[in-house]
Amino acid sequence: MPGQVKRLLIFVVIICVLFVVSRVLLVPEGFGKYGHYRATAIDTIIALPINYAGHIVCNDCHDDIAETKDASYHQGVNCESCHGPSNDHVQSLEEDEIILPSAPRDRNQCSICHAYSPAKATGFPQIDVVTHNPVKPCISCHDPHAPDPPSVIGGCIACHRGITRTKALSAHSNIECNECHTTQDEHMVNPRAFRPDKPRSRDLCGKCHAKGATSETFTKKVDMTEHGVGYLCWQCHFPHHPEAN
Amino acid sequence: MSNIKREFDRRKFIKGCLLGGVGLGILPTLSKMHEVLGSTEKLAEYVPEIRSYGMGINVKACIGCGKCVNACEQENNVPKDPMYYRTWVERYTLLLSGETIVESPFGGSRGFTDTHQESKILKSFFVPKLCNHCKNAPCVQVCPVGATFTTSEGVVLVDKDYCIGCSYCLQACPYGARFMNPITHTADKCTFCYHRLSRGLLPACVEVCPTKARIFGDTKLRSSQLTRFFRQNEIQVLKGGLNTDPQVFYARLDGEVR
Amino acid sequence: MEGIEQLPEILRLASGYIYPNEAELHWGFLVVIYPYLTGLVAGAFILASLVKVFNVKALLPTYRLSMLTALSFLIVAPLPLLAHLGHPERSLQIFLTPQPKSAMAMFGFVYAWYLMMVLLAEIWLEYRIVLIEKGRTKKGLKKLFYKFVSLWDTDTSKKSIIFDHKAIHFITLVGIPSAFLLHGYVGFIFGAIKANPWWSSVLMPVVFLFSAIVSGIALVLILYTLTSLFKSRPIDMKCLEKLAAFLLYALLVDFSLEMLDFIHRLYESEESIEILGHMITNRLFISLIIVQMLLGTIIPLITLSILHIKKDMPVEFRRLGYLIAAVLIQMGIFSTRWNVVVGGQLFSKSLRGLTIYKVEMLGTEGLFMGILLLVLPLIILYFVAKILPMWQDDPVVDSGTK
Structure with a gap:
């Protein structure tokens, strides 16, 4: 080599x-x-420290609140969703000074979820923050642990909560359900066997929306002889929906 | 969640921690936890073949409140600058004109303000995003030193004490789920709150989600909330064409979402 | 939007939608420099191999220049990478625990192979006699230094010199695929990222390779012309013509490949085409259309072609033409690297928006640092040339390469 x-x-x-x-x-x-x-x-x-203790620990001491909450509309909302990270609180239970989790009470807190937005799912309870009892804190009427509406609900809304809430935000908010849907009494007992009907002719909408109808001037009018002939109105429009504005 | 409960007796554990923590601060308590859950013992409990974490996201349920983003920041010490997120919420607004507008101001952590005239909107919805914990994770593939890896439960983690900070994993991630932590100068991302899972808790974002838009569990269990979610919905994953095999599953996802 | 003034400038300047984590660019100016430098190394080495393997005698005067240029640039090439790391002190882990599936993990080994087994070995054999001679004649510390770099070798027999030549030929044979590997590999690092439609392309390593050859030849041409000018040595016109001819051929291939890539993308018109088109016409207009395409490719192509066809122009004019073309090509290739590296991060992977990138002046990733790293190889080359004579006809040399 x-x-x-x-x-x-x-x-x-x-x-x-x-x-x-x-x-x-x-x-x-x-x-x-x-x-x-x-x-x-x-x-x-x-080994990283946790900040959110998890709702199971909360239920160990606050079982009364948990029971109320779990029977209400907020059953799926966990404690720390509103009260913030609470592991400090859990850890301090054995200390002299107990650290309390936050307990937000102002309107802004509830409106994070409940302020109206077109992007939120239809039927999710929403309010217009500006017009819905302005300035009043939400907790003066609603208990966040049992946020049922202050009055007892009956009639259609008892079952059709989603549609009712959506309709409440639409231009049709003042129209009662039975003005468009004829409903037999048996529907209340046997809902699937006796379904309410949907408008079968265009005349129903035409009462307000046809050219020459006597409704308010801001109500949109169309020429029923030309507009969408051959289709029922609700096949293209959503009368319950704010889109119908 | 029930599956987690089954394998870790949470109550007993927390009680033990509380007792063990008498007169001690939070840190010693944690080091004790660490002993209890030391890796060898922990893995002895694990049966990797039947454990495979995943998350289901019900797009229709998301209301864009941003609580998940805030909880993630608080739980994981995510830097406060609005350029670093382990999870974030996007709002899609499809206009009647055919245009699609996507926004995620501050990652959605401060909620969304209405910016579009309602009569011009065709539809609008929120989409939560996070690391997809891919089975074929491109980020794990490209890491030159083995500082990012997939655990036996399918969680993709970063070893911040070993990462050299080359950013190659950030380039390889198709979802923008990773960022360079400005404090540690290493790659950072969602861990599915691995430190919480090992204590029998849910990820922080799942814990605080008020509408149950996020469902966490074992994808291989026969009955769990996640399996139920799979049965009841048409499932899609993000950028499926890239063959990354994501473990975050979206129900009722619109085609506009990328 | 409420609180928008609290957003960092970068997010306000971004257009469309970008994922929140995408605002910052992670591979900046320094990572642009890295493929540029390795490209020069590979190009210069391939030029040198033309002399040894393909026996292009006319290029002999540039053989040593190309080898030493390749060496000086290769020494600096990893520095920008090192400087851009979040934890440079952990960089050795890439040798200790290379992740077998990672393209980047192979960097250390490809680099070490090329530096040790190809460049240093070939240069050592080429200069062995020179080093032994210097070790004999110099005194004191210098003597020790030359003894060390010649590895205490003393054999200057005819037989050993003949063996040197054979060995150099063999190393160059191994060296050509290695040089291809070194730079094709850099292209692969980008080309194999499926998440990024701007990078993900099979052609990427090939385009990188040919642009590397172009830049290497252009650099040697510039250095050869300038050193001759400053040392007032006569320029070997035959050699310069040959260099320019090879530069033209390489540039033609490079241009065709880039056009192929461009047309292919345009014709396929995948999901990403809209945002990429938007990026080219907005963010990359100056660096891609003006500098890379027009100044860096088309004008040099025309200049070199005219000089190639019309042989009867005056020598001074030709020399100036070649120099200008080579300088423009350097600018163009640097822009190519910029457009690949930075361009690939300017658009969001949501394909819905563009972010921005501004080079800082100071700091470890700043302009100043970048320029320093671009000048450093030239300084190293100056000192290397002090130790290892650059020109075949320098007095000490009688290695008999001729």
Whole structure:
């Protein structure tokens, strides 16, 4: 073997040995135990402190509130959703001074969820913050742990809550359900066997929306002889929906 | 959630922690927890074949309140600048003109204000986003040193003490779910609140979601809230064409969402 | 929108919708420099191999220049990467625990292979006699230094010199695929990211490779012309013509490949085409259309073609023409790297918006640092040339390469 190759080879061997030795010395302990990563990384992540205690712990002490809440519309809303992170509160129970979680009482808190937005699902209870009892704190009428409406509900709304709430925000808010749907009394007893009907002719809408109708001037009027002939109105429009504005 | 409950006796555990924590501050308590849940013991309990975490998202239920984003920030010490999010909420507004407007001001953490004239809207909805914890995670594939990895339960994590901060994983993530933490200078992302899972708790975003738009559980269990969610809805994943096999599943997702 | 004034400037300047985490660019100016430098290395080495493997005698005067240029640029190439890391002190982990599935993990090994087994070995064999001679004649510390770099070799026999030549030929043979690997690999790092439609392309490594060859030849042409000018050595016109000819061929191939990529994207018109078109006509207009395409490709292409066809122009004019074309090409290739690296991060992966990127002046990722890293290889080259004579006819040399 020529001399220069020998010298280069020695040089290469030294570097390779250095590389192998440093690998043995420097690769962190536990690397590759479960996969191509440090096993200790999992321990570090698991050991991170929590801030949200979770609703199960809350229920241990506040079982009375939990019971009320779980029977109400807010049954799916967990405590810390409104009261904020409360692990400090749980941890401080054994201390002299108990840290209390926040208890928001102003209108802004409820409106985070309940302010009207067209992007929210149809039927989700929403209000127009400006017109719905302005300035009054929500809790003066509604109990957040049992937020049922202040008056007893009956009639159609008892079952058709979603449609009723949506209609309440639409231009048709003042029209009663039975003005468009004829409903037999048996529907209340056996709803699926006796369904309410939907308008079968265009005349019903035409009463207000036909050209020459005597309704208010801001009500949109169309020429019933030309507009959408061959279709019933509700096949294109959504009378319950604010879109009908 | 019931599956988690089954494998960790939560009440007993928390009671134990409270007793163990008498006269001690929160940190010693945690180090104790760490001992209790030390990796070897924890994994001895695990049966990796039947455990595979995933999240279902019911798009129609999301009301864009942003509580999940705030809870995530508080639970995980996510930097406050409005450029770093482990989870965020997008609002899609499809106008009658055919235009689609997407917004996520402050990640949706401060809610959304109405900016479009209602009569011009065809429809509008919210979409929560987070790390998809892909089964074929491109971020795990590209990490040069093994600082990001998939645990046996299918959670993709970052080892912040080993990450070299090359940002290659950020480039590889198709969902924009990762960011460079400006304090640690390492990659950062959603962990499915792995530290909470190991204590038998739900991820913070799932805990606070008031409309149950987020459902967390084991994708392989025969009966769980998540399985029920799969049965009852048509499920889609984001950017399915990239073959990343996401473990965050969306129900009733609109085609405009990317 | 309420509170919009609290948003950082970058979010207010972004247009359309970007994912919240996408506002910041993560691979900035420094990562642009890295593929630019490795491109120069690969290009310069391939030029050198033309002499040794393909026996292009006319290019002999640039052989050593190309080798030493490749070495100086290769030494600097990892520095911008190192500087941009969040934790440069952890960079050695890439050697310790390389993740086998990661394209980037191979960087250390590809780099080490190329530096040790190709460039240093070839340069050592080429200069072995020179180093032994210097080790004999110099005194004191310098003597020790030369003894060390010659690895205490003393064999200057005819037989060993003949072996050197054979070995160099062999190393160059291995070196060409290695140089292809070095830079094609850099292209692969970008081309294999399926999440990014601007990068994800099979052509990426090939385009990188040919633009590397173009930039390497152009750089050697510039250095050869300038050193000759400053050292007032006569320029070997035959050599310069040959360099320019190879530059023209490489540029033609590079241009065709880039056009192919462009037309292919346009014809396929995938989901991303709208936002990419928007990006090219807005954010990248100057750097892509003006600098990369017009100044960096089309004008040099025309200049070189005219000079190639019309051989009867005066020598001074030709020399100036070649120099200008080469400088424009350098600008163009730098823009190419910029457009790939920065362009790939300007659009949102939601394909709905564009963010912005502004280079800072100071700081580790700033303009100043970038310029420093671009000048550093030239400074290193200056000192390397002090130790290793650049020109074949320098007095010490009798290696008999001729």
